Amino acid sequence: MLSSVPATAYAGAAEQHVSPSWLGGKCIPGEEYLLQLAVPNFYFQMTMAYAILRHDGVALGKFYFIGAVPIQDA
Helix, strand or coil: CHHHCCHHHHCCCCCCEECCHHHCCCCEEHHHHHHHHHHHHHHHHHHHHHHHHHHCCCCCCHHHHHCCCCCCCC
16 A cells, blocks of 8 residues: 555655644654654554454464564575
8 A cells, every 4th residue: 555655745754744633733743753653653553463363362473473584595
């Protein structure tokens, strides 16, 4: 889905201001929003889903969480 958005759509995103409703009219710079809120929230949600599935007996290993590792010949 992300690859369907052209790179030009992200131009200047770090300098834009994001104003979520829960900030009560205040805003946060786009880069800080991404680094301080969006990315940590994504990983929190992913970790919780992984933990719930593991708790419920789904056979998931560490590599399902980590994903593909770019292994090369030495």
